[in-house]
Amino acid sequence: MNSEPWLVGDIGGTNARFALVDGPDGVPTRVESLPTRDHAGLAEVAAAYLARYAPDVRPSAACLAVAGPVTNRTYHLTNAGWPRGTEEEVRAHLGLAHLEIINDFEALALSLPRLGEDDLIPLGGTAPDPAAPLAVVGPGTGLGVAGLVPTAGGWAPLPGEGGQVDAPAATDRELEVARLLRAERGVANAEDLLSGDGLGRIHRYLAVLDGASAAPLTAQEIVERRDDPRCAEALHMFCALLGSLAGNVALTLGARGGVFVGGGILPRIVDVLRGSAFRARFEGKPPVEDYLRGIPTALIVHPGPALAGATLRLAQSLPETEPA
Numbered sequence: 001m002n003s004e005p006w007l008v009g010d011i012g013g014t015n016a017r018f019a020l021v022d023g024p025d026g027v028p029t030r031v032e033s034l035p036t037r038d039h040a041g042l043a044e045v046a047a048a049y050l051a052r053y054a055p056d057v058r059p060s061a062a063c064l065a066v067a068g069p070v071t072n073r074t075y076h077l078t079n080a081g082w083p084r085g086t087e088e089e090v091r092a093h094l095g096l097a098h099l100e101i102i103n104d105f106e107a108l109a110l111s112l113p114r115l116g117e118d119d120l121i122p123l124g125g126t127a128p129d130p131a132a133p134l135a136v137v138g139p140g141t142g143l144g145v146a147g148l149v150p151t152a153g154g155w156a157p158l159p160g161e162g163g164q165v166d167a168p169a170a171t172d173r174e175l176e177v178a179r180l181l182r183a184e185r186g187v188a189n190a191e192d193l194l195s196g197d198g199l200g201r202i203h204r205y206l207a208v209l210d211g212a213s214a215a216p217l218t219a220q221e222i223v224e225r226r227d228d229p230r231c232a233e234a235l236h237m238f239c240a241l242l243g244s245l246a247g248n249v250a251l252t253l254g255a256r257g258g259v260f261v262g263g264g265i266l267p268r269i270v271d272v273l274r275g276s277a278f279r280a281r282f283e284g285k286p287p288v289e290d291y292l293r294g295i296p297t298a299l300i301v302h303p304g305p306a307l308a309g310a311t312l313r314l315a316q317s318l319p320e321t322e323p324a
Helices: 042-053 087-094 104-114 172-185 196-209 219-224 229-253 266-275 278-283 289-293 305-317
Strands: 006-011 015-021 029-035 061-066 099-103 120-122 134-139 143-151 154-159 259-261 297-300
Touching: 006 042, 006 104, 006 305, 015 042, 015 305, 029 042, 042 061, 042 087, 061 104, 061 305, 087 099, 099 104, 099 305, 104 134, 104 143, 104 154, 104 305, 134 229, 143 229, 172 196, 172 229, 196 219, 196 229, 219 229, 229 259, 229 266, 229 278, 229 289, 266 297, 278 289, 278 297
Parallel strands: 006 061, 061 099, 134 259, 259 297
Antiparallel strands: 006 015, 015 029, 120 297, 134 143, 143 154
């Protein structure tokens, strides 16, 4: 490996994942995760990774993808409990010559053109339009949404905070769940249902609607108990809501190149996702069913797509690097 590799990171509300990459076409090495909330901030968790797993390395540049908005080089991890920070503060703390902090779904969007057949599980639709935008939606600790638009100079990401849109409830049962969510939290945002905590809320609200007592369950417990009727209903509702949201994103961005879904929950419930109303809800938006029917959807199973996207961002931005 180059003595001055790049540092890339994917920092979410639960885990901060880092790797070293030897240039734009390098394969990530020393890939390790640290618990986000065990550290005081972004600079501290990145420094802890370098001290623990790469004490012999001094990175020449870094791109850190964070789960939250990045505006005017100021970042805020929505679900980490960290204070707001600036790119310059982190760069100085780590002693880097070049640092970029981007939204994690901006990095995930950048990775999409590099994903191969082994990185994806098809979820319906036909052949993508290679000249059209792409989109990605991912429930995990939070809910991320981003787009990717082809330009004359290459792919341009469209980061945003699409996880904070209104929950896409459609059925009577979902509307009742959304009503309970609004009563509890004052709003009914998509992220409040389409996330790890959101899956737990769905399960709890279903119990309330059934007049039953139910112990609070984590997303992992619900996934593990998918044979339990209420856990199964919660998972199927989760997938149906995700299908509606993904269809909304496809229509908003004109993402005829494909809509990709990711995050930490879905790869563990592939069987449920395939057997759910995800695709029917994606397409079921009169009068544009035919438009949506042609858009492919796929589940991302690549182990570290945001790290690949962060690498591509450095390849695009460093002046001495040929564009990828």
